[in-house]
Amino acid sequence: MWKNENRMAPSRHPNMIWIFADQLRAQALGCNGDPNVYTPNLDMLSQTGIQVEGGVSGMPLCCPFRGSLLTGRYPHRAVPGHEKRMPPELPTVADAFAAGGYETAYFGKWHLDGLENGDGTCERYVVPRERRGHFETWIGYENNNSQFNTWVHGHRLVNGAEEEVPLTRLDGYETDRLSDLLISFLRGGREKPFFAALSVQPPHDPHFAPPEDMGSHTPGAVQLRENVPHIPRIEERARRHIAGYYAQIENLDRNVGRILDALEETGLADNTHIVFFSDHGEMMGSHGQFRKMSPYEESIRIPVIFSGGRRTALKPGLKGGYREKVCFNHVDFAPTSLGLCGLPVPEWMEGTDYSWVRTAGVDRLDKELTSAYLQSVIPTRHFDSVDKPFRGVVTEDGWKYVCLDHCEWMLFHLTEDPYELVNYAHEQLYVGKRRELYDLLCRWIEKTGDSFPMPPRP
Numbered sequence: 001m002w003k004n005e006n007r008m009a010p011s012r013h014p015n016m017i018w019i020f021a022d023q024l025r026a027q028a029l030g031c032n033g034d035p036n037v038y039t040p041n042l043d044m045l046s047q048t049g050i051q052v053e054g055g056v057s058g059m060p061l062c063c064p065f066r067g068s069l070l071t072g073r074y075p076h077r078a079v080p081g082h083e084k085r086m087p088p089e090l091p092t093v094a095d096a097f098a099a100g101g102y103e104t105a106y107f108g109k110w111h112l113d114g115l116e117n118g119d120g121t122c123e124r125y126v127v128p129r130e131r132r133g134h135f136e137t138w139i140g141y142e143n144n145n146s147q148f149n150t151w152v153h154g155h156r157l158v159n160g161a162e163e164e165v166p167l168t169r170l171d172g173y174e175t176d177r178l179s180d181l182l183i184s185f186l187r188g189g190r191e192k193p194f195f196a197a198l199s200v201q202p203p204h205d206p207h208f209a210p211p212e213d214m215g216s217h218t219p220g221a222v223q224l225r226e227n228v229p230h231i232p233r234i235e236e237r238a239r240r241h242i243a244g245y246y247a248q249i250e251n252l253d254r255n256v257g258r259i260l261d262a263l264e265e266t267g268l269a270d271n272t273h274i275v276f277f278s279d280h281g282e283m284m285g286s287h288g289q290f291r292k293m294s295p296y297e298e299s300i301r302i303p304v305i306f307s308g309g310r311r312t313a314l315k316p317g318l319k320g321g322y323r324e325k326v327c328f329n330h331v332d333f334a335p336t337s338l339g340l341c342g343l344p345v346p347e348w349m350e351g352t353d354y355s356w357v358r359t360a361g362v363d364r365l366d367k368e369l370t371s372a373y374l375q376s377v378i379p380t381r382h383f384d385s386v387d388k389p390f391r392g393v394v395t396e397d398g399w400k401y402v403c404l405d406h407c408e409w410m411l412f413h414l415t416e417d418p419y420e421l422v423n424y425a426h427e428q429l430y431v432g433k434r435r436e437l438y439d440l441l442c443r444w445i446e447k448t449g450d451s452f453p454m455p456p457r458p
Contacts, residue, residue: 013100015272016337017182018197019259020069021252022062022109022204023292025281026055026301027225028249035223037246038216041257042305045276048320049307050358054327056394059375060280060292060299062111062143066199068330069279070094070112070133072349074375074448081378085114085131091348093334094134097195100343103157105137107181108199113142123151124167139165139181140199147174147202147209147248152181173210175200175248179255183262193341198259202252203282205291207244213251217243225298227419228285238285245284260309269309273340273358275333276305283384287420293385295374295392295402295410296420304328306340306358317360324357326364327372327396350448369396373444391452393441401425401437406455408434434458 028034031043031051057065059075067079070092079086094104113127123144132138132154139154153167170177182198202209219239228238256276263269279302283289286298293299308315328336331351338345339355356362374392381387390409392402398415401408402425411425411434424430435458445452 013102013193013341013343015193015268016097016102016195016341017259017272017274018195018199018333018337019256019274019276020197020199021249021278022199022201023280023282024203024249024252024278024303025284025298026278026303027281027298028203028246029303032303036217036221036242037249039249039253041253041260042276042303044310045256045274045305045307046323048310049274049305050319051323052304052306052328052354052357053323053325054370054372054394054396055277055302055304056300056327056329056372056374057278057280057292057302058300058329058331058373059377060294061376061380062279063114064375064377065279065330066110066112069333072331072334072346072351074331074350074373074450076375076377076448076450077350079112082380082382083115084378086112086133088131091346092133093337094136094195096334096338096343096346096349097341098134098136100338100341101192102341102343103137103190103192103194104135105156105185105194105196106133106135106140106199107185107197108140108178109143109201110140110199111143115142123149126153126167129155136162137185144174144201145204145206147206148172150174150177152178173251175202175252175255176210179258183259186259186262186266186268189266195337195341200252200255203245203248205241207241207248209244209247209251213247214244216250217246219243222246225284225286225419227287227298227421229288231288234285234288237290241290242284245282263309270315272308273337274305274307274309275337276303276307277333278302289386290384291382293376293380293382293387295376295386295390295400297414297418300374300394306336319358319360325396326354326357327370327394328354329372371395371440371444373448374402375450389452391441391445391450391454393437393444395437395440399433399437401434401441403438403441403452403455405453408438408455408458411437431458 031046064075137156335345335353339353402410
């Protein structure tokens with residue numbers, strides 16, 4: 001049942017916190033070179049911990065990513081499309097941590113209960129108790145696109161007994177109030193180690209934040225990425241939305257700082273891992289596209305930061321202060337988090353334990369170059385999305401190859417072309433590389449038990 005048996009004594013297990021945003025692309029952080037945004041707390045986490053430069057959202061859409069995140073299974077085995085329900089019988093990362101003696105808690109956006117049959121994004125929809133991922137404490141909502149009108153519900157563990165949390169409207173901005181819930185949990189005191197997840201919707205659209213954040217950005221002052229075409233209607237839309245997007249990110253950064261303060265105040269900082277990431281990115285006008293579900297970098301590339309606070313670079317047993325270039329996908333978060341806590345990885349998780357990136361004295365286990373598998377299993381039909389299925393790979397040495405149904409689509413060398421301006425997918429000069437990546441993609445399809453109508457081999 002378990003992939004490894006490196007279980008430590010329960011008293012030695014560190015705590016684990018996931019903090020993840022919705023639609024936050026990796027490029028939109030100060031530590032990653034974006035001149036528009038001020039993110040001192042996230043920049044600090046990147047500096048005191050490890051930032052994985054190869055982090056991707058293998059299916060850049062809320063529901064499939066979240067299903068793979070929690071189950072460690074690829075989307076076609078868990079949540080294949082938008083508004084599809086995560087099968088409640090599937091074990092989740094909460095089960096794996098609970099088996100290791102951990103208390104488990106989840107706060108915020110869920111988006112895994114499958115509202116495809118007409119319930120839409122109703123802010124008062126109640127997720128049934130048996131479909132909350134097996135967390136001991138779960139306070140959240142299914143989906144919501146109104147950050148100042150957020151309703152939560154659920155259950156929580158109080159003195160060993162479960163207590164119902166009735167449907168309640170949060171008083172204020174979503175990221176602020178959900179962070180309050182996690183901070184209250186941290187201050188509650190507990191005998192067992194814990195695994196807690198905080199899932200916030202911002203910077204997902206609509207792009208609004210509290211006034212003190214919105215006032216820092218104006219559309220005219222935004223510097224757009226080099227791959228946003230100089231077409232007035234695209235530039236105008238991109239500027240209008242991205243100003244609020246940056247405001248939302250800065251609000252999130254400030255709340256990360258509040259969480260770090262709470263860890264220091266409670267004495268938990270020295271024994272807690274923090275993993276910061278996002279479910280997918282946001283095109284914001286790059287290549288003339290918006291939102292997600294495209295295999296372009298702005299859509300699939302996500303921040304992946306392993307840290308633990310303001311002083312973790314100095315902690316014995318941990319690496320910090322640099323970046324690790326390894327292809328890290330949605331299925332890898334759960335096994336890597338378990339590995340960092342000294343817990344065994346269950347066999348049903350298909351991802352890889354990359355805890356060596358953070359653990360001092362542990363070298364890279366596999367010396368071969370890594371790659372990550374990209375999928376669009378069931379397209380969303382969103383008006384800004386790529387509405388065709390695709391499969392692809394990204395490699396550690398900077399290549400990306402993507403195919404549509406019976407057709408090669410993309411071949412980019414990201415090392416020399418990070419803005420993806422030159423597509424080699426149909427150039428005979430690159431037929432050798434195309435064949436190499438075609439074969440790699442076919443191996444991924446076979447390895448994961450997926451199916452896809454590939455084009456003829458180049």
